[in-house]
Amino acid sequence: xxxxxxxxxxxxxxxxxxxxxxxxxxxxxxxxxxxxxxxxxxxxxxxxxxxxxxxxxxxxxxxxxxxxxxxxxxxxxxxxxxxxxxxxxxxxxxxxxxxxxxxxxxxxxxxxxxxxxxxxxxxxxxxxxxxxxxxxxxxxxxxxxxxxxxxxxxxxxxxxxxxxxxxxxxxxxxxxxxxxxxxxxxxxxxxxxxxxxxxxxxxxxxxxxxxxxxxxxxxxxxxxxxxxxxxxxxxxxxxxxxxxxxxxxxxxxxxxxxxxxxxxxxxxxxxxxxxxxxxxxxxxxxxxxxxxxxxxxxxxxxxxxxxxxxxxxxxxxxxxxxxxxxxxxxxxxxxxxxxxxxxxxxxxxxxxxxxxxxxxxxxxxxxxxxxxxxxxxxxxxxxxxxxxxxxxxxxxxxxxxxxxxxxxxxxxxxxxxxxxxxxxxxxxxxxxxxxxxxxxxxxxxxxxxxxxxxxxxxxxx
Numbered sequence: 082x083x084x085x086x087x088x089x090x091x092x093x094x095x096x097x098x099x100x101x102x103x104x105x106x107x108x109x110x111x112x113x114x115x116x117x118x119x120x121x122x123x124x125x126x127x128x129x130x131x132x133x134x135x136x137x138x139x140x141x142x143x144x145x146x147x148x149x150x151x152x153x154x155x156x157x158x159x160x161x162x163x164x165x166x167x168x169x170x171x172x173x174x175x176x177x178x179x180x181x182x183x184x185x186x187x188x189x190x191x192x193x194x195x196x197x198x199x200x201x202x203x204x205x206x207x208x209x210x211x212x213x214x215x216x217x218x219x220x221x222x223x224x225x226x227x228x229x230x231x232x233x234x235x236x237x238x239x240x241x242x243x244x245x246x247x248x249x250x251x252x253x254x255x256x257x258x259x260x261x262x263x264x265x266x267x268x269x270x271x272x273x274x275x276x277x278x279x280x281x282x283x284x285x286x287x288x289x290x291x292x293x294x295x296x297x298x299x300x301x302x303x304x305x306x307x308x309x310x311x312x313x314x315x316x317x318x319x320x321x322x323x324x325x326x327x328x329x330x331x332x333x334x335x336x337x338x339x340x341x342x343x344x345x346x347x348x349x350x351x352x353x354x355x356x357x358x359x360x361x362x363x364x365x366x367x368x369x370x371x372x373x374x375x376x377x378x379x380x381x382x383x384x385x386x387x388x389x390x391x392x393x394x395x396x397x398x399x400x401x402x403x404x405x406x407x408x409x410x411x412x413x414x415x416x417x418x419x420x421x422x423x424x425x426x427x428x429x430x431x432x433x434x435x436x437x438x439x440x441x442x443x444x445x446x447x448x449x450x451x452x453x454x455x456x457x458x459x460x461x462x463x464x465x466x467x468x469x470x471x472x473x474x475x476x477x478x479x480x481x482x483x484x485x486x487x488x489x490x491x492x493x494x495x496x497x498x499x500x501x502x503x504x505x506x507x508x509x510x511x512x513x514x515x516x517x518x519x520x521x522x523x524x525x526x527x528x529x530x531x532x533x534x535x536x537x538x539x540x541x542x
Contacts, residue, residue, distance in 0.1 A: 149528060156532040178206040181250070205252055213294035220253050220289060221298045228269070228285070235302045242269035242302070244285070253291045255298075260284040264304040276306040318342050386435045387466060391505055393436040394468050395498035402491040411476060412453060419444050439463055454480050468501065 169176055169185060176185060182204050190196035208216060220227075225235060230243040242265070244257045259265060264272055264281035275281075280303045287298040322339035330337045338349050397418065404414035419441045425431035439460055446456040454477045461473025475490060 149525065153528065153532055156529070156536070159536070176201065176203050178203055181205060207292055208252065210292070210294060213291040216251060216253060217289050217291050217294055217296040220248050220251065220291075221296055224287065224298050225300065230269070235300060238271075238302050238304050239307045241271055244269035244287075251291070253289055255290075256288045258286040258288075260286075265302075271304060271307070273307060276304060278306060280305045315342065319347075388505075389434065390436040390439075390464060390466055390469070392502065393434055394466075394472075395495065395502045397436060397440075398472065398491060398495045398498045402495050405491065411480065412447065415440060416444055436464070436469075468498065 170187065171177075182202060185201050185203060187199050187201055188196040189199045227245055227248065228242050229235065231240045232238045232242070244267070245255060247254050257267060259267060261281070261283050263275050265283050266272060282301055282303055284299065284301050289296040289298060319339065319342055322342055326337045326339055338347075340347055400418055401411075401414050404417060405411065409417065419437065422431060422434065422437040423441065426433075442463070443456045443460045446459065447453055451459075457473045457476045457480070461470040464470070464473075472494065475494065479490065
């Protein structure tokens with residue numbers, strides 16, 4: 082009996098690493114920008130193996146790219162299947178006719194010649210004579226509803242008629258004739274200037290055509306003046322009165338406005354501009370936004386200050402430890418660190434560091450007579466960060482007991498500070514990855530749109 086060797090199934094990440102290794106050899110040494118990626122990973126993960134992190138990073142990137150590629154290929158295949166399912170050309174030569182004419186883009190080519198894009202117009206099927214007669218009879222029976230428009234009946238026409246030239250959805254066309262053009266135009270629009278309350282009778286004649294067949298439709302309509310609302314009538318009377326006064330006063334310095342319309346008094350006043358109110362509202366809104374924005378800006382600066390002090394903590398504790406082990410007193414080491422910082426600030430080689438500024442303030446307090454223990458306590462309270470509170474408490478307690486053993490405690494604190502700093506670096510790396518999530522989602526959406534929009538357009542065509 083043959084023994085079966087169990088093989089561990091390779092994970093997607095391992096396959097991606099193998100693929101990247103072969104691709105790196107093919108590219109002649111590595112991916113473009115690999116050194117920059119390695120340096121960035123080294124900054125974000127200083128306690129990890131940089132080579133391992135770099136391979137892990139490129140493996141994850143390759144897996145993501147392959148997923149996007151697979152999604153794109155699937156979408157393209159689905160779009161191709163949908164497009165092939167919508168194909169109209171049958172047996173290489175037949176295109177179906179529809180109720181309406183349509184245009185189909187095809188490619189025509191001969192052996193040895195380049196294909197040419199041809200727009201083929203497909204007309205609706207021509208009905209037989211019997212079908213044409215039946216269709217014309219049907220249209221004649223429904224013609225009243227086709228031409229009625231917004232009117233209630235042909236016995237009371239007060240708005241434009243719809244004298245159609247072609248019946249929608251059919252090959253039937255129409256040619257219209259009127260026995261009088263005094264009240265109605267050939268396109269069905271009314272002529273209000275010639276209308277009376279008694280009404281005008283107009284006979285409509287339409288010659289209907291469908292293929293080789295022809296039919297005649299006749300009807301009589303009663304045209305009445307349109308119903309004018311009170312507001313519309315007032316506007317007409319006002320316009321007429323203003324036109325009359327304009328002609329009477331056109332040679333004078335001023336133009337007169339009518340004071341009576343339809344026996345009623347008319348008052349005139351200029352339209353009040355409310356732009357000042359909008360400006361005032363916008364100003365008040367701007368004040369609120371500026372107020373809130375300044376608070377947010379201040380809170381952001383405080384947050385940046387805390388972040389900067391957290392970054393400087395490990396360095397400060399390390400320098401204190403080094404100076405104490407070199408034989409300096411705590412106060413002397415404190416003052417030496419502050420003096421060095423102020424000298425570099427004066428030379429322009431150091432930017433503002435809040436932790437060192439707090440240490441300088443502590444030095445000034447001690448010079449002004451504040452007890453050293455109290456000055457350290459005030460330093461921790463001002464910094465308001467747990468690490469600095471711990472440091473101030475440590476210095477205050479050991480100041481009462483003496484400096485014996487303080488160096489060892491500070492060394493332990495320095496190691497903890499380094500661990501804390503690495504944790505901050507890791508957290509900042511995670512925040513950077515989170516901020517990149519939205520742009521990556523937007524890029525994925527753009528890629529999907531580039532794939533799906535052409536597919537949708539082809540399906541519509």
